[in-house]
Amino acid sequence: MLIIKYFKAISDAAMAEEVKKKAKLAIIAWSGSVDKLYPVAILSSAAAAGGWEVELFFTFWGLNAIRKEMLNAPPKISSDYAEYGPAVAQAMKEMNMPPWHQLLAQAKAMGNVKIYACSTTMQLFGIKDKSALADFVDDVVGAATFLERAKDAAVTLFI
Amino acid sequence: MLIIKYFKAISDAAMAEEVKKKAKLAIIAWSGSVDKLYPVAILSSAAAAGGWEVELFFTFWGLNAIRKEMLNAPPKISSDYAEYGPAVAQAMKEMNMPPWHQLLAQAKAMGNVKIYACSTTMQLFGIKDKSALADFVDDVVGAATFLERAKDAAVTLFI
Amino acid sequence: MLIIKYFKAISDAAMAEEVKKKAKLAIIAWSGSVDKLYPVAILSSAAAAGGWEVELFFTFWGLNAIRKEMLNAPPKISSDYAEYGPAVAQAMKEMNMPPWHQLLAQAKAMGNVKIYACSTTMQLFGIKDKSALADFVDDVVGAATFLERAKDAAVTLFI
Numbered sequence: 001m002l003i004i005k006y007f008k009a010i011s012d013a014a015m016a017e018e019v020k021k022k023a024k025l026a027i028i029a030w031s032g033s034v035d036k037l038y039p040v041a042i043l044s045s046a047a048a049a050g051g052w053e054v055e056l057f058f059t060f061w062g063l064n065a066i067r068k069e070m071l072n073a074p075p076k077i078s079s080d081y082a083e084y085g086p087a088v089a090q091a092m093k094e095m096n097m098p099p100w101h102q103l104l105a106q107a108k109a110m111g112n113v114k115i116y117a118c119s120t121t122m123q124l125f126g127i128k129d130k131s132a133l134a135d136f137v138d139d140v141v142g143a144a145t146f147l148e149r150a151k152d153a154a155v156t157l158f159i
Numbered sequence: 160m161l162i163i164k165y166f167k168a169i170s171d172a173a174m175a176e177e178v179k180k181k182a183k184l185a186i187i188a189w190s191g192s193v194d195k196l197y198p199v200a201i202l203s204s205a206a207a208a209g210g211w212e213v214e215l216f217f218t219f220w221g222l223n224a225i226r227k228e229m230l231n232a233p234p235k236i237s238s239d240y241a242e243y244g245p246a247v248a249q250a251m252k253e254m255n256m257p258p259w260h261q262l263l264a265q266a267k268a269m270g271n272v273k274i275y276a277c278s279t280t281m282q283l284f285g286i287k288d289k290s291a292l293a294d295f296v297d298d299v300v301g302a303a304t305f306l307e308r309a310k311d312a313a314v315t316l317f318i
Numbered sequence: 319m320l321i322i323k324y325f326k327a328i329s330d331a332a333m334a335e336e337v338k339k340k341a342k343l344a345i346i347a348w349s350g351s352v353d354k355l356y357p358v359a360i361l362s363s364a365a366a367a368g369g370w371e372v373e374l375f376f377t378f379w380g381l382n383a384i385r386k387e388m389l390n391a392p393p394k395i396s397s398d399y400a401e402y403g404p405a406v407a408q409a410m411k412e413m414n415m416p417p418w419h420q421l422l423a424q425a426k427a428m429g430n431v432k433i434y435a436c437s438t439t440m441q442l443f444g445i446k447d448k449s450a451l452a453d454f455v456d457d458v459v460g461a462a463t464f465l466e467r468a469k470d471a472a473v474t475l476f477i
Contacts, residue, residue: 020336021336021337021338021339022335022336022337023335023337023469025465035378035379036348038378039346039348039377039378039476042438042461043461043465045461046460046461046462046465047462047465049462050462050465050466052465078379079397080350080351080379080394080396080397081350081379081382084379084382088442088443091441091442091443091444092442095441095442154337154339154468154469154470154474155344155465155468155469155471155474156474157346157474157475157476158476159348159476
């Protein structure tokens, strides 16, 4: 009985244990359209340049977008905003904006950026291993592993 | 004058009060398409299995998706990715992936998962009470209540 | 050698430096459809009413939506849920729901709400300065500045 109370106390303490946060950005990159992949790359880039850690988890259509054969496919804009597509493409060209995945690769070269591919989505899309994905992918992990990595991030986003 | 300074000091202290974080996942489930509802269920499931607390707030199209009559309706994929729909449906079948709401119900049976429906959306859709919603719904609350519950979550997402 | 160890220790300490969180909501408002802009306004409103600080960063289609000429344009619903558009518009009218940007302006008048426009998107859309945007915009800043402001927020969302 005392032992049960003892373990109960330990378990309650564990439940209430504080999670300490640090300058770290964790993004679940779910989308496959360029108007959402740019924010992933730009936020990662800004965070890395500021000395933050960055952890990205590419899943669903985001994972599809980093398959090697997709990286140089014509960029797709969200259909809700398709009317602005040509004007935005033209403006990006004039601003000499690099492709989003190049921006992300630069952020990774410069700072502390870790990039993961979602193992469940890999199976869903029949992708065997990370050799089929962009070279910037560090590892293939599950959602549980990513949550543990995101736990101490000051900013967490689903994009 | 001294009293004003005194209250000012208390108010500043209150503003700056630290919020302690714990292993807890808080998701605002806004979307009604299965490719976003699966991430809600999978992340909740992974978090619950790891001993995290989970708080979900179904709002807008997410709330629409948990009306009893919608649970068994044919699943809808985001129109931006409709071209992949048939292949993904086939792959899910081969992987014996249960429906997203069954996954979520399992996560709730297994762990510390609380599920709320947004009161404003209830009114907007003319839904009288939670009997019209999936059985896993614990309560109908407003955005302010949900923010208070999300405040100490280590990971917060809008999906 | 000792000096290297010394700097290593400093660098480890810097990396591990704790970020303290407070009652603050930080939202990246990326979307331009009303069914996502209402959540931005309603969450901001609920947070401000509860004494939280609020920081909003309008970017991409969210920024487009706060150009002065867009504020009174007919509201657009996400195409994925277009079938519900007329019923929702009718219900909002019956509930006397004010336009989302009016709700947000009220939240700002009432509480501690700061609203920023994304500098990169300004350039992309050829918007010269904040006079072209809704009056509630406080400043034009970059992603790095916004991340620093979001760092101590208890709840961070990308909508």
